[in-house]
Amino acid sequence: MTIVSPSMLSADFLHLERDIQMINRSEADWLHVDVMDGMFVPNISFGFPVIEAVAKICTKPLDVHFMIERPERYISQTAKLGAMMMNVHQEATVHLHRTIQEIHDAGMKAAVTLNPSTPVSVLEDVIGDVEMVLLMSVNPGFGGQKFIENTIQKVKRLRHLIEQSGSKALIEIDGGVQKETAPRLVEAGADILVSGSYIFRAPDPEKVISELKAL
Numbered sequence: 001m002t003i004v005s006p007s008m009l010s011a012d013f014l015h016l017e018r019d020i021q022m023i024n025r026s027e028a029d030w031l032h033v034d035v036m037d038g039m040f041v042p043n044i045s046f047g048f049p050v051i052e053a054v055a056k057i058c059t060k061p062l063d064v065h066f067m068i069e070r071p072e073r074y075i076s077q078t079a080k081l082g083a084m085m086m087n088v089h090q091e092a093t094v095h096l097h098r099t100i101q102e103i104h105d106a107g108m109k110a111a112v113t114l115n116p117s118t119p120v121s122v123l124e125d126v127i128g129d130v131e132m133v134l135l136m137s138v139n140p141g142f143g144g145q146k147f148i149e150n151t152i153q154k155v156k157r158l159r160h161l162i163e164q165s166g167s168k169a170l171i172e173i174d175g176g177v178q179k180e181t182a183p184r185l186v187e188a189g190a191d192i193l194v195s196g197s198y199i200f201r202a203p204d205p206e207k208v209i210s211e212l213k214a215l
Helices: 013-025 048-057 071-080 096-105 151-165 181-188 205-213
Strands: 003-006 031-036 062-067 085-089 109-114 132-136 170-174 192-195
Touching: 003 031, 003 170, 003 205, 013 048, 013 205, 031 048, 048 062, 062 071, 062 109, 071 085, 071 096, 085 096, 085 132, 096 109, 132 151, 151 170, 151 181, 181 192, 192 205
Parallel strands: 003 192, 031 062, 062 085, 085 109, 109 132, 132 170, 170 192
Antiparallel strands: none
């Protein structure tokens, strides 16, 4: 079954506890937490005070995605939250291999994200060191964007790289994941689907999560 990681970015922040409790009840596997700094991406989302509050009530593992410059500055702080996965952009950290090692040393799983214009080939020398690769299927920074069609072929290329290298890395997709794109992504080789507005704006979010999991 597909792993589903609803994106907290699309939750109702006036009723955040209600939405987190919905995630707890649902069949969602993880909670995807997007941290944005207004520098690496044009938007600013939320920081550690909000994530700490969410961590106290969320019963699902936290899948923390840093869309910030020099994310390695926050490894120990993220580990203290009890995050399961720390996800950094290949484009945002100069010493990627060292950062992956430091994430592991802090007791978390390590993931690397690629922007839409970044080829999967840049991961050849670290693919065996990470637990997950996230492919952005929209340009990072805002929710609700249109799916970039090239992502389907990119998933296939990444799946080939993983199989050729003997890596155990999972493939996660974030951006424009909904009824039309989700089945095609899973068919291409995706393991984990991040979905925000498609889940949280649905009349029955728990039903949508179940449908994504069944793919």
